[in-house]
Amino acid sequence: MLGFLSDYTIQNVALGAALLGVISGVLGCFAVLRKQSLLGDTLSHAALPGVCLGFIIAGARQIGFILAGALVTGALAALLMLLLTRNSRLKTDAGLGIALSVFFALGVVLLTFIQSTGNASQGGLDSFLFGQAAAILRSDLWVMGVVTAVALSIVSLLWKEFKLVSFDPVFAASLGYPVLVLEVALTVMIALAVVVGLQMVGVVLMAAMVIAPAAAARQWSGRLETMVILSALIGMASGISGALVSALGPGLATGPLIVLAASAAVAVSLLFAPGRGLLWEIIRRARNRRNLRGKRVLTTLYRLAAHHHDSGYPSEQGMVDAYHGVGTTPVLKRLQARGLVEPVTHIPETTPHWTLTQAGIEEAESILTNLGKQES
């Protein structure tokens, strides 16, 4: 096991995955909060022509050129999207889709152009489509590390501005912040995250890495500070676990596994996060429904007693069942456990009967009074 972890390639992959998780987790928060989740998808597909251009210019698989190219075309695609949606009647979704598909098509054209020129070292380019974590070199990690560090320092320097623009751009503009510049900056930074993820998960799956950690973190916290830190941790954890699992067997591609790990984090968060978790909501609803049934049965007993002018009136259970249309045994048992009702016999009948205790009468009266208050 220890030998497995000290493997050079696996160390590289895990480090790369961790870097990717941190940068996409942090920047993804802003994208998700600004309702631009699919921007990551567009920017990552649009990185493909840049990868090819970087390769053509450098003449070989030089990571610096390739990532710079990816950043440039990603930014260009974002600009095209803005240009189309601001100056025509096309909506955001169409703008995103146009930038995505046309830039990707351009990438495919350039890819085949490189293939047709018969460059021997073009084999590495395919890995940018789906990611090939095992092909990552230590020198690539340095580049990825520097990009991550730059992005994180920009976020911490412009923290207040980014926060304001994400939550209330109109207010930010009224305070005199350069909203457009800040928005463009956030967009370009997502392109930075995409650039880091290209080798790990590839252009196709980067969308998930921008959205998933942020969406998971959102469930656990309502504060941006906590959310960003959590998102970075979730991104890192899913990156490392996906990378390690992929090292276990042949044919287990790293990118899909990282994405599945991050998506599993989303599923767990959606279900179990305190407060927002769906499971808690289901339990809360079931409890409310049970409470409501208890209250209804209790007030039924109270009304029957009042109708007969007898506070100790023994109501027959069959009658209560018929009145509510369901079996009320569990409800009555629960009320009995709370000391609000007690079973009585009503000779000569043999069927179960129930009567209210003093506490039950008080409870029923308080329910009915409150009910009246809400109605008026």
Added chain:
Amino acid sequence: MLMALFQTPSLMIVMTGALVGIAASLLGTFLVLRGSSMLSDAISHSIVFGIVIVWLLTRQQTGPFQIAGAALTGIFTVFLSELLASTKRVKNDAAIGLVFPVLFSIGVLLLNVYARDVHIDEHMVLLGEIGFVWLNTLDIAGYPVPQALLSMSLMTLLNLAFVTIFFKELKLATFDEALAKALGFAPVAIFYALLALTSATAVAAFDSVGAVLFIAFVIVPPSAAYLLTDRLTLMLLCGSIISIASSISGYFLAVAWNVSIGGVMAVMTGVFLMAAFLLGPRYGLVAQILRRRGLEQSNECRTLAVHLYNHEDQPEQAAENVTRALHDHLMWDEARATQVLIRSIDQGLVTRNGDLLQLTEKGRAEARRILEPWRMAGA
């Protein structure tokens, strides 16, 4: 004669591309108008999952099972996204972006594990190669018909039939979903049928143009058409024409440059979109700029008319209604004042009497319409 046609690879390739484009843009028109074009992105990625599952079950790479499987996968993707969004824990777009990568990832992993030596791989699904469509043919009445051409023809006919038969329902569901619901037209069912057809078309198209380039055909030609026209029928027609034009021009450029044919076809849709964006008759950028300039110019002429009207027959007329005053009082520089003056004289609003500028009857009416609109209503 017909035999020779079927044995012409270039014609077969162009026709397949054009059919993919028409089939896709017929459906894409409604997706773009509805504002859910990114669903085509989600669908075309997640059908990889459907393709692998159907392959594992039936060992068939193409054919009706694959198309039905894809249709189900598409519906499944959208259903999951809407379910996720309905929990109100994530936004709609984030829900889409969470669902399809999961399905795509599972699909790719299954491919890697179970189908390593099969002819389907994720490159094929994503990129496709339209240049080889004429290699894989079926004999129909003695003619070697490319399989892709056949399946795309069927899909195009199916989509065309759907759009024609349910035109009214589609139109209402797209433009006024609430009204459609109130009238009992089941807009949700129509929407899911549209998405099922989109997925089926995607899988029929994937081995010729690939999933991602299919997105281009779904979104880009209808968007370009949307910039050209306001009528739905014209939009459908324009989208199809742009698809055909992209297919033809894309083929010849790709052959000239020796690059991916499907890729250039998709890029060409982008070129046509940019052309529509810049040069469209009403919504094009150039038309917008011209209209804005025209408005600016006519406002300048009207400003001049009002200025002259205010000082007409007043004691200060000789000082105000001269060219010099335009510079001092309206803050126009020499060149601008001259231009406005020339334009106003051309339009018959103003005449020049020596140094004095005088309004014509038309110019006076124009000024009155601005200053005293109530009088004009009476007159």
